[in-house]
Amino acid sequence: MSAPLLQVNDLKKHFPVRGGLFSRKSNWVYAVDGVSFEVERGETLSLVGESGCGKSTVGRAILRLFDITAGQVVLDGQRIDGLSPRNLLGMRRRVQVVFQDPFSSLNPRMRVRDILAEPIRNFGLAKSSAELEARVLALMDTVRLPRDVLDRRPHEFSGGQRQRIGIARALAAEPELIVCDEAVSALDVSVKAQIVNLLQDLQREFGLALLFISHDLAIVEHMTHRVAVMYLGKIVEMAPKQTIFSAPKHPYTRALLSAVPVPEPGATRSPTVLKGDVPSPINPPSGCRFHTRCPFVFDRCRTEEPEFRLAGDGEWVACHLDALPELPGPPGDPRPVPPNSTPVE
Amino acid sequence: MTVSTTNTVPVPPGLVIAPQLPDLLATVEIRRGVLGFLRNHPVVAIGGALLLCLVLIGIFAPYLGTVDPTALAPAKRTRAPSADFWFGTDALGRDIYSRVLYGARVSLTVGLSVALLASLAGLAIGLVAGFVRWADGILMRFMDGLMSIPPILLAVALMALTRGSVGNVILAITVAEVPRVTRLVRGVVLSLREQPYVDAAIASGTRTPMIILRHILPNTLAPMLVQATYICASAMIVESILSFIGAGTPPTIPSWGNIMAEGRALWQVKPFIVFFPAAFLSVTVLAVNLVGDGLRDALDPRMAKGL
Numbered sequence: 001m002s003a004p005l006l007q008v009n010d011l012k013k014h015f016p017v018r019g020g021l022f023s024r025k026s027n028w029v030y031a032v033d034g035v036s037f038e039v040e041r042g043e044t045l046s047l048v049g050e051s052g053c054g055k056s057t058v059g060r061a062i063l064r065l066f067d068i069t070a071g072q073v074v075l076d077g078q079r080i081d082g083l084s085p086r087n088l089l090g091m092r093r094r095v096q097v098v099f100q101d102p103f104s105s106l107n108p109r110m111r112v113r114d115i116l117a118e119p120i121r122n123f124g125l126a127k128s129s130a131e132l133e134a135r136v137l138a139l140m141d142t143v144r145l146p147r148d149v150l151d152r153r154p155h156e157f158s159g160g161q162r163q164r165i166g167i168a169r170a171l172a173a174e175p176e177l178i179v180c181d182e183a184v185s186a187l188d189v190s191v192k193a194q195i196v197n198l199l200q201d202l203q204r205e206f207g208l209a210l211l212f213i214s215h216d217l218a219i220v221e222h223m224t225h226r227v228a229v230m231y232l233g234k235i236v237e238m239a240p241k242q243t244i245f246s247a248p249k250h251p252y253t254r255a256l257l258s259a260v261p262v263p264e265p266g267a268t269r270s271p272t273v274l275k276g277d278v279p280s281p282i283n284p285p286s287g288c289r290f291h292t293r294c295p296f297v298f299d300r301c302r303t304e305e306p307e308f309r310l311a312g313d314g315e316w317v318a319c320h321l322d323a324l325p326e327l328p329g330p331p332g333d334p335r336p337v338p339p340n341s342t343p344v345e
Numbered sequence: 346m347t348v349s350t351t352n353t354v355p356v357p358p359g360l361v362i363a364p365q366l367p368d369l370l371a372t373v374e375i376r377r378g379v380l381g382f383l384r385n386h387p388v389v390a391i392g393g394a395l396l397l398c399l400v401l402i403g404i405f406a407p408y409l410g411t412v413d414p415t416a417l418a419p420a421k422r423t424r425a426p427s428a429d430f431w432f433g434t435d436a437l438g439r440d441i442y443s444r445v446l447y448g449a450r451v452s453l454t455v456g457l458s459v460a461l462l463a464s465l466a467g468l469a470i471g472l473v474a475g476f477v478r479w480a481d482g483i484l485m486r487f488m489d490g491l492m493s494i495p496p497i498l499l500a501v502a503l504m505a506l507t508r509g510s511v512g513n514v515i516l517a518i519t520v521a522e523v524p525r526v527t528r529l530v531r532g533v534v535l536s537l538r539e540q541p542y543v544d545a546a547i548a549s550g551t552r553t554p555m556i557i558l559r560h561i562l563p564n565t566l567a568p569m570l571v572q573a574t575y576i577c578a579s580a581m582i583v584e585s586i587l588s589f590i591g592a593g594t595p596p597t598i599p600s601w602g603n604i605m606a607e608g609r610a611l612w613q614v615k616p617f618i619v620f621f622p623a624a625f626l627s628v629t630v631l632a633v634n635l636v637g638d639g640l641r642d643a644l645d646p647r648m649a650k651g652l
Contacts, residue, residue, distance in 0.1 A: 105541035109563045119549035
């Protein structure tokens with residue numbers, strides 16, 4: 001098997017907390033603290049977790065929007081975390097981004113035409129202005145926007161249309177990987193479905209890899225191949241979709257999944273409600289970071305950090321327990337399966 | 346109120362058809378261009394018209410029935426306003442009407458030049474402070490230091506170092522006003538830098554100079570334009586104050602400030618000497634502020650009225 005498209009090895013990003021007189025660096029926020037994963041060509045990997053767990057920071061680190069603290073980001077066999085701005089341009093073309101907020105992700109003073117032309121010009125993808133125009137028109141067709149709105153500005157569009165423009169801008173660079181940072185979280189349910197389907201179509205059409213950062217597990221289940229669950233700056237579990245949704249191996253994953261509402265009237269749920277709040281990433285707990293809230297905590301968890309180990313076919317988990325004890329409630333799938341239900345899609 | 350009768354479907358008895366509402370949207374007319382903008386924002390239009398009048402008065406002062414504003418006529422001193430001397434004469438017999446009209450040149454030149462220079466300097470420094478981390482602390486502490494001195498005091502101090510001339514007055518007031526623009530620009534730049542569309546532009550390979558030119562600058566201009574009008578108004582007042590206390594425009598050049606200063610001693614017996622330049626100053630500052638307020642409402646969508 002060829003090398004994966006994107007490889008992230010032990011990525012760390014610590015932000016200084018400035019405080020006191022003369023802005024001393026008094027502390028660090030351990031936003032991302034040792035994250036490793038791979039994304040294959042044409043694959044969707046979803047990064048899920050609560051707000052503030054560091055999933056967006058991972059996305060921004062891959063985009064090289066800031067310098068990372070430690071670790072490696074390898075794109076197609078080449079390390080990109082230390083590249084100079086001059087050498088970065090080629091890599092930038094291959095990794096693009098779609099942001100959450102369709103209102104602030106487009107410059108309000110630029111026309112759609114110029115927004116789409118910007119990456120094409122920067123990467124020298126069009127040799128003439130005629131080719132540029134052709135490419136811009138083709139992008140509008142690709143994201144299913146009418147061609148005659150090219151001279152409008154972003155405020156004249158709805159949220160879903162803006163997100164299409166954002167996707168078109170990402171596609172303009174002809175990328176191999178698109179980081180979707182909560183790309184559908186700010187949209188209405190119906191528009192959300194349209195955008196998700198569009199992303200899936202584009203993935204098939206162009207063989208795109210997607211790093212889908214989200215907290216919406218229903219959407220994730222619909223469109224992903226694999227899932228990585230983050231908690232306090234670390235990945236606690238990473239596995240193919242079927243495995244992780246049917247048999248989570250980490251107590252945090254189980255709690256997260258049990259919180260997903262079941263769209264079935266009368267379905268019984270036995271949510272695992274976690275106690276307490278997420279600890280501060282400035283002062284993360286010792287040992288396993290989840291031990292303060294884990295229902296199965298024992299002594300070893302408080303002192304020894306669990307290793308991120310292979311626990312089955314493509315399943316990685318960071319937990320001292322080999323198998324999760326059963327909780328009272330329906331066995332197996334943490335989510336109750338209503339009778340006669342069909343899987344999504 | 347007529348009920349729509351175009352409906353051919355038979356109406357079941359008892360069903361009430363809502364009367365046709367007036368088409369509210371039809372009255373909303375999209376106005377484009379400069380004239381449309383002025384019609385939508387009457388405050389800007391009024392302020393702009395006043396300001397335009399004053400600029401024209403300043404430019405065409407020699408052709409508006411004025412005499413040499415520095416010509417002395419000791420025999421005709423402190424005359425009250427009359428057909429010969431529309432605004433009267435001062436203690437040295439000079440025609441106040443001519444002096445006030447020529448004085449408009451000083452005020453407007455100072456106001457507009459300071460607004461322009463302070464905006465440009467503030468924009469440049471603000472951009473550097475917003476983009477260069479290590480320069481930010483140094484520049485902003487320096488600006489804080491300047492801001493801790495009242496602008497008038499700072500201008501007086503700077504004028505004390507140089508000769509009195511209109512150019513020096515402009516420079517002194519500019520130095521005093523730059524920190525405010527810098528602050529504003531830096532704040533806007535810092536918030537714009539965090540905008541996702543800037544991140545997206547970085548990800549799509551746009552280099553820093555183009556990021557600034559294409560994504561940061563255009564979105565900085567609106568708040569800066571508004572600030573520039575306030576600086577213009579403030580500069581005209583500071584100029585008058587400087588002239589009034591004798592630290593500004595030299596007495597050989599008539600300015601509203603020094604006309605008032607010369608009339609001060611006679612204020613109780615000959616109030617018209619002070620009244621006319623003061624009235625002109627007030628109207629000019631009012632006009633500039635009207636333009637500024639109107640622009641702020643027009644350019645800030647959150648404060649938009651009548652939309």
